[in-house]
Amino acid sequence: MDPRQRNITIAWVIGGLILFALLQTFTSGQTESIEFSRFLDLAEGGQVTEVNISETSVSGTFESDEGEREFSTTLPVNYESNQLVDQLRENDVEVTATQPSPWFGLLSFILPFLFIGGLYFFFMRRMRNQLTGGGGPLSLGKNKAKLYDRTDLKTTFKDVAGVDEVEAELAEVVDYLKNADKFRKVGAKIPKGVLLVGPPGTGKTLLARAVAGEAEVPFFYISASEFIELFVGLGAARVRDLFQQARDRAPAIVFIDEIDAIGQSRSGAAGGQMGSHQEQEQTLQQLLTEMDGFEPNSGVILVAASNRPEVLDAALLRPGRFDRQIQVNLPDISGREAILRIHSRDVRLTPDVDFKVLARRTPGFSGAQLANVINEAALLAARRGKEIADMSDVEEAIDRVFAGLERRSQVLTEKERRVVAYHELGHALVARFVENADPVHRVSIIPRGIGALGYTQQLPEEERYLMSEPELRDMVAVLLGGRSAEEIVFDVATTGAGDDLRRATEIARRMVMEFGMSEKVGPVSIAETGSRFLNPMFRQGNDVSEEAQVMIDREVKAILLEGRDKARKILAEHRDDLDGLAVVLLDKENLSRKDLDEFFGEPTPKDDEDGSKTDDILKGHLPQIQRQG
Ligand code: ADP
Ligand code: MG
Ligand code: ZN
Secondary structure (H helix, E strand, O other): OOOHHHHHHHHHHHHHHHHHHHHHHHHHHOOOOOOHHHHHHHHHOOOOEEEOOOEHHHHHHHHEEEEEEEEEEEOOOOOOHHHHHHHHOOOOEEEOOOOOOOHHHHHHHHOOOOOHHHHHHHHHHHHHOOOHOOHHHHHHOOOOOOOOOHOOOOOOHHOOOOOOOHHHHHHHHHHHHHHHHHHEEEOOOOOEEEEEEEEOOHHHHHHHHHHHOOOOEEEEEEHHHOOOOOOOOHHHHHHHHHHHHHHHOOOOEEEEEEEEHEEOOOOOOOOOOOOHHHHHHHHHHHHHHHHHOOOOOEEEEEEEEEHHHHHHHHHHHOOOOOEEEEOOOOOOOHHHHHHHHHOOOOOOOOOOOOOHHHEEEEEEEHHHHHHHHHHHHHHHHHOOOOOEEEEHHHHHHHHHHHHHOOOOOOOOOOOHHHHHHHHHHHHHHHHHOOOOOOOEEEEEEEOOOEEOOOOEEEEOOOOOEEHHHHHHHHHHHHHHHHHHHHHHHOOOOOOOHHHHHHHHHHHHHHHHHOOOOOOOOOOOOOOOHHHHHOOOOHHOOOOHHHEEEHHHHHHHHHHHHHHHHHHHHHHHHHHHHHHHHHHHHHHHEEHHHHHHHHHHHOOOOOHOOOOOOOOOOOOOOOOOOOEEE
């Protein structure tokens, strides 16, 4: 309740109380309240001159020593007043009677309902005001869409990097709107809708803002979750309203962010609770109607973004709605470099910060994560009392974003630290001495994030799109190097290798089942597709014979065993290096590529090779292996 309303309520209550008190004093001014027995005495003594009997009380006048006085008294419950009347009549007292008004009964019946109804109405209205952001019930369907003016938007395409194709497409959209005539003359139909899809943090929302900054047309921005309301039908009203506004101001761009919030497949199990499901469906329906409703050249273009295009309703993706679908991908190495540069504009960095190296160290990072790296570096530098962040701060920041915050508070026993150090060095040494592995960039035994007690990071010399069979086999060996080192040095296995084993197994399985790299199984693809993999129902009906399954398992195991043997052999040969490096690592907690090269007195053996073997090359997704926990 806002303070003004509260004050009014308090005033009413106080006013009522005063009025009541006044009435009391007026009516009972000279009236004397007497006991019933006294009244009976007075009546018997013939002193009462006049009475009025109501259901519950008697009032009237009696004669006292000081003259006539008014009195009133309460009748006992269920008192038989007829007797009283007879007696009074004998004494010639004038008797009148009052019956309670029939209205009174009715009122006392209705009032509580009125009261409750009033309260209900009052709260509903307040709730609705809150939902619609105030402004009374009439603003129910009004929109929360923000209308951006070009002047107060500073984001432009200059703030976006690494997504050049998307920029080009969106620039085209802007062009359509600015020079609609040019296209109309040739008879071209301007697309109605453009859908941006891609992983989170790749800059979709940022692109939207940049388009708004670039386009010299009104730009309506709304996040789809804002359509979803408590009241069924409200979202649909909002959609209608939004498009109406856009049409009124055409040419205009309407941007709906996170469209999966309303565009979820209606057939799927999506939707959550019953009520919201219905609301979602109506909102989606309205959106479809609006999209069909406007003419291709009406000057309104809808741009939407989603992280999860696979859940979007098929109706949305039908031709004639989102004619263009633009994939926003994770940035490649040059894109990462450019993004890092953009976000370093306002951060003071020493000249030794090498963006090329940083870009190489951050494969798979999204734009948002890269922005975060630079900011973390600045925070770190400030915390360390520096005024300018240097390369070490940025490297540390990458570690943080990459593997989570350091948990220096987590205390490992000395024995555990030794196990972790040898484990990580096992990865590092195998990586260094196998034929086809990426060079080791960093080894750390500082516990980080959830679960990771240390890590070894390898870095490809360049962006890679293909991997060869020997590389995959060596990758398995590197992954198994951690466990192998533990076994060689301590003679026992620990739980620390669980994740390594899982990933090594996954690589081996994919080699056999997806990439046709097993002689015995042959060049067949038996891979479960993504969705089948996720849905346990389908896994039963695997079209692989039991016999083939046994063979697959045997082949997978063979790859793993071969990798382990290779790792063991290397580590046994380099046992001295292992022990020597362990001393350094336990002391410093981190080893860089430079430290390793210094220790061995030579650069990583295969540093000069370009690493891209062209024989035995397979096409397909790269298993993303940069880290061994
Ligand atoms: P999405 O909407 O795709 O999930 P955002 O646009 O919200 O991602 O990105 C979050 C932040 O990350 C942006 O505000 C920006 O600072 C940074 N960022 C992401 N991608 C890029 C990029 N391609 N170029 C520059 N900065 C980016
Ligand atoms: Mg976004
Ligand atoms: Zn490991």
